[in-house]
Amino acid sequence: MNEQPSFLKSVIKKVILGVILGAIFVGITKALHFPTIFQAMFFVYAMLGTAVFILLDAPALPMLNGIKSLAALLAFYLVLSGVYIGGASLWPQYDPEDEKGKIAKLLEAKRRASEQGKAEELLVRAKALSEKADSIMKRLQTLGGPTEAAPTGGAAKPGGVSATASGDLVTLGKEQWELQECYNCHKLEGKGGKKRGPEMDNIGNLMKAEEMKEKILDPRSWMAEGFEKEYEKKKMPDKYKELMEDKDVDALVAFMATLKNPAVNTPKPIKKK
Amino acid sequence: MKTWQRSLLMLFGLLAMFGATAYAQVPNAPTVEFPYTGNRTAVWIVAQLHILFAAFILGAPIFVVISEWLGYRKQDPRYDRLAKEVIKVTVILYSMTALTGGLFIFVLLATYPQFTTWLINHFFLIFAVIYPLLFIGETIVLYLYFYTWESWKGDKKARHIALGVLLNIIGTVTLFVIDGPTSFMNTPAKAEGASIVEFIQAATLWDKVFNYSWLPLNLHRLVGNVTFGGFITGLIAAYMYMGAKNDSERAYYDWMGFVGNLIGVGALLFLPFMGYLLSYELCDYDASICPYMMADQLSMFFEMQGAMVGLIFLASNYYIWLSMKRIEGVERVRISVLTVLVMIALPFVMTYTWTIFPVPDPKSLAVLVPLVLAPVILGKIVPPLGRLTVSSRVCIKVAFLMVVIGNAIWMTPHGFVATGAKLVEELELPSDWSFLALMPAKNSAAFTLVFVTVVNYILYNRAIKQGTIVWGKIDFASQFVLIFLAFSAIWTMGLMGAVRSLVRKYFHTYNLYPDFTAESFTPTLAYSAWWITGITLVFYIVVSFAILLTLRVSESKAHAPEGSPVPAGAK
Numbered sequence: 001m002n003e004q005p006s007f008l009k010s011v012i013k014k015v016i017l018g019v020i021l022g023a024i025f026v027g028i029t030k031a032l033h034f035p036t037i038f039q040a041m042f043f044v045y046a047m048l049g050t051a052v053f054i055l056l057d058a059p060a061l062p063m064l065n066g067i068k069s070l071a072a073l074l075a076f077y078l079v080l081s082g083v084y085i086g087g088a089s090l091w092p093q094y095d096p097e098d099e100k101g102k103i104a105k106l107l108e109a110k111r112r113a114s115e116q117g118k119a120e121e122l123l124v125r126a127k128a129l130s131e132k133a134d135s136i137m138k139r140l141q142t143l144g145g146p147t148e149a150a151p152t153g154g155a156a157k158p159g160g161v162s163a164t165a166s167g168d169l170v171t172l173g174k175e176q177w178e179l180q181e182c183y184n185c186h187k188l189e190g191k192g193g194k195k196r197g198p199e200m201d202n203i204g205n206l207m208k209a210e211e212m213k214e215k216i217l218d219p220r221s222w223m224a225e226g227f228e229k230e231y232e233k234k235k236m237p238d239k240y241k242e243l244m245e246d247k248d249v250d251a252l253v254a255f256m257a258t259l260k261n262p263a264v265n266t267p268k269p270i271k272k273k
Numbered sequence: 274m275k276t277w278q279r280s281l282l283m284l285f286g287l288l289a290m291f292g293a294t295a296y297a298q299v300p301n302a303p304t305v306e307f308p309y310t311g312n313r314t315a316v317w318i319v320a321q322l323h324i325l326f327a328a329f330i331l332g333a334p335i336f337v338v339i340s341e342w343l344g345y346r347k348q349d350p351r352y353d354r355l356a357k358e359v360i361k362v363t364v365i366l367y368s369m370t371a372l373t374g375g376l377f378i379f380v381l382l383a384t385y386p387q388f389t390t391w392l393i394n395h396f397f398l399i400f401a402v403i404y405p406l407l408f409i410g411e412t413i414v415l416y417l418y419f420y421t422w423e424s425w426k427g428d429k430k431a432r433h434i435a436l437g438v439l440l441n442i443i444g445t446v447t448l449f450v451i452d453g454p455t456s457f458m459n460t461p462a463k464a465e466g467a468s469i470v471e472f473i474q475a476a477t478l479w480d481k482v483f484n485y486s487w488l489p490l491n492l493h494r495l496v497g498n499v500t501f502g503g504f505i506t507g508l509i510a511a512y513m514y515m516g517a518k519n520d521s522e523r524a525y526y527d528w529m530g531f532v533g534n535l536i537g538v539g540a541l542l543f544l545p546f547m548g549y550l551l552s553y554e555l556c557d558y559d560a561s562i563c564p565y566m567m568a569d570q571l572s573m574f575f576e577m578q579g580a581m582v583g584l585i586f587l588a589s590n591y592y593i594w595l596s597m598k599r600i601e602g603v604e605r606v607r608i609s610v611l612t613v614l615v616m617i618a619l620p621f622v623m624t625y626t627w628t629i630f631p632v633p634d635p636k637s638l639a640v641l642v643p644l645v646l647a648p649v650i651l652g653k654i655v656p657p658l659g660r661l662t663v664s665s666r667v668c669i670k671v672a673f674l675m676v677v678i679g680n681a682i683w684m685t686p687h688g689f690v691a692t693g694a695k696l697v698e699e700l701e702l703p704s705d706w707s708f709l710a711l712m713p714a715k716n717s718a719a720f721t722l723v724f725v726t727v728v729n730y731i732l733y734n735r736a737i738k739q740g741t742i743v744w745g746k747i748d749f750a751s752q753f754v755l756i757f758l759a760f761s762a763i764w765t766m767g768l769m770g771a772v773r774s775l776v777r778k779y780f781h782t783y784n785l786y787p788d789f790t791a792e793s794f795t796p797t798l799a800y801s802a803w804w805i806t807g808i809t810l811v812f813y814i815v816v817s818f819a820i821l822l823t824l825r826v827s828e829s830k831a832h833a834p835e836g837s838p839v840p841a842g843a844k
Contacts, residue, residue, distance in 0.1 A: 032703065032705075032706070033703050034702070034703055034706070035689075035698070035699050035700060035701065035703075036699075037689045037699075037700060038685075038689075038702065041685070042681075045677065045681040048677055048680075048681075049674065049677040052587060052673050052676075052677055053670070053673070055591065056591075056594060056670065056673065058750070060598075060748040060749065060750070061748055061749040061750040061753075062749065063749050064515070064749065065515075069515045069516075072753075073515070073756070076753055076756065076757075077760070077810070077813070080757065080760055080761075081806045081809075081810065084764055084802060084805075084806055085799070085802045085803055085806050087577070087580060087802075088577050088798045088799055088801070088802030089798070089799035089802065091573040091576050091577060091691075091798055092573055092689055092690050092691040093573070093691055093797040093798060093799055094570050094573065094691035094692055094795055094797055094798070095691075095797075096794040096795060096796060096797065098692065098694075099570070099794045099795055100791075100794050103779045103793055103794060106779065107779060107787050107789060110787050110789075111787070111789050114787075114789065178694075181561065181564070181565075181569070181694075183693065183694065184561065184564035184565070184568065184569060184693060185560070185561070185564065191696075192693065196560060196563075196564070218466075220465075220466075233557070233560075234557075234560075235560040236560065237559045237560055237561050238465065238466075239469075239559065239784050241468075242468060242469060242470065242784065243784065
């Protein structure tokens with residue numbers, strides 16, 4: 001395998017060819033309506049190919065000895081480390097903040113049930129009671145009344161009913177849809193997973209609330225028409241009866257019962273059990 | 274490092290394990306907080322280092338004993354020398370495995386005491402009895418194997434090889450045993466219709482060990498360890514080649530680098546399929562794991578994996594290219610044009626086929642097998658077609674082109690977003706082209722990488738037979754390729770190790786034991802890359818030190834060189 005008479009000439013030739021090829025890729029992908037980022041990606045692939053073919057015809061590297069080889073080795077490790085860290089950082093990054101709140105909500109019930117959770121809850125309640133006692137004491141002092149702590153039990157106002165507790169069940173259900181990441185398998189309003197599960201836009205017209213609940217808690221109980229293969233492969237996880245609280249399932253079902261868009265062809269559910 | 278020092282380190286490892294098992298019984302052990310890294314990353318660092326050392330000490334003996342056997346059979350002392358040099362490094366790293374293993378358990382207990390106690394209690398027999406016994410057994414056999422190398426030569430060589438086989442059996446059993454709790458954390462045993470919590474409470478030890486991902490994980494790690502061991506052997510050879518003082522040393526280490534790369538690549542060819550099997554089982558266990566890995570939080574980790582695998586295949590084929598350059602008479606080597614055509618057609622034909630018949634449908638092989646065998650079969654049925662040939666140079670260049678195309682297909686994402694929840698049209702593949710991001714396309718890309726590498730090795734084999742190989746005269750750049758392969762293999766192991774742990778999401782044991790700490794979120798790829806690189810560098814420093822200590826230092830000692838072992842029967 002004879003080496004090229006002039007490596008530099010060969011590099012220039014290959015770079016020009018690579019750029020032309022990359023431009024052709026960009027042109028084709030543009031004509032095919034690929035988004036800009038994908039057009040850029042194909043250009044990068046052309047450049048990668050160019051780099052590979054330049055390397056193939058590169059002249060032999062002279063032998064390095066002693067301190068020179070050690071320095072080359074260290075530089076090589078440094079470059080590799082930089083390239084791998086830099087390369088990984090160039091990809092889109094998932095924002096952990098998106099998940100933190102979700103995890104806290106998902107694990108809330110389990111945390112409360114755990115020993116650690118019970119202890120933490122007691123501490124929080126003790127702290128709240130202590131703060132309440134302090135504020136009552138302060139108020140009594142400003143009124144010139146007795147300074148002894150009043151019993152907190154009778155004075156406590158019944159807890160205000162929050163917007164969530166008041167039962168905006170549909171909003172809570174929508175939140176459950178996001179928390180349980182149902183969108184990964186089920187398309188809704190044109191967004192989300194494509195082939196693992198049926199689109200859900202019209203499910204409210206096809207199933208009663210109790211039937212939906214049955215399906216969520218026991219995925220084998222119902223099957224969507226046309227999803228025989230997915231049903232046989234048990235694609236829908238049999239875990240929600242343990243991961244979700246009953247009230248969360250009810251909320252999710254309430255939300256799904258509102259999905260009544262007949263324009264979307266949600267497949268017909270078939271009773272299996 | 275002297276024997277007593279190594280023994281002391283291993284004793285520490287064992288004591289740590291027993292101590293940890295005992296400590297796990299203490300109720301309500303307090304939690305510590307690691308500064309700067311946080312608890313999760315602290316565990317990650319120690320666990321990853323332990324796994325890297327363990328992978329080498331379990332993978333290397335597999336080909337060490339094969340190399341020893343080849344030396345015995347072929348009467349070629351180079352194989353015996355390679356085997357002995359690798360086992361020397363293995364012995365040093367064995368101590369490091371024990372040390373990091375002990376440290377791992379300590380850190381785990383200090384940071385996650387409740388969970389660790391829970392896990393140890395579920396696998397008490399393994400942690401307290403089976404694993405320590407296997408570890409002790411492996412230590413004894415490894416030392417016996419190493420120290421009887423010189424005395425069990427000649428007529429006793431077969432006995433020595435048998436000892437090596439025993440070492441591998443114990444090593445493999447150890448791997449399979451510890452994979453029980455590891456895979457359990459990913460896919461705890463469950464039964465249809467039954468509550469997982471209640472099922473686990475009543476499950477036997479075997480039920481827990483023999484979970485969904487246990488066998489695939491065993492296979493994946495076994496093949497991965499051999500790949501890893503092969504590339505580290507290449508690294509050893511590269512270091513020694515760079516420091517070689519004469520032509521005969523250079524010739525030997527050039528040969529050793531070639532063998533190390535051959536082992537690494539040989540096992541690497543199976544690795545994508547083992548990885549596929551493991552992820553298939555994970556998805557089969559719980560389909561929501563699949564989008565989490567491929568389309569949601571971890572999707573960019575898989576993009577990086579695609580880039581790494583592509584680079585590893587490019588580098589291993591580049592090594593073949595450089596190796597062929599120094600073979601005299603290589604220009605006479607030719608290959609059927611049909612092979613080149615199959616190479617080009619493969620990713621496109623198989624993407625189409627596997628879209629119609631998805632793997633593992635048996636029909637998915639109906640096109641693949643005839644296609645791969647077409648050059649041989651058609652060449653025999655229609656001899657003029659078989660006589661149409663191209664030079665090895667043209668074939669390898671086409672192969673490189675196909676590696677780039679295969680890698681491009683592998684890396685093309687469904688969308689340039691790190692979570693499906695944020696996918697918008699401007700960042701998504703057009704629907705007509707979305708097949709490029711689906712598994713049939715990815716599988717065909719993986720198969721293309723494997724196929725072209727096999728063809729390149731066939732060419733290389735022909736070149737050796739038809740020409741004359743000049744050992745020690747390889748392009749010096751090849752040594753950097755060997756180092757690159759080892760570094761990249763370790764980095765990829767770290768990346769995929771992180772993925773395997775992260776698919777548990779916010780659970781210590783998936784769906785069973787939640788992680789209530791503030792660190793149970795999915796980290797960014799960039800953050801992970803920093804730590805993976807750091808861990809790889811630490812591992813590299815230790816391995817480089819072990820190589821220098823065992824091979825360079827012992828080589829420069831004044832006493833008679835021991836680098837001339839004589840295999841059995843050699844006169």
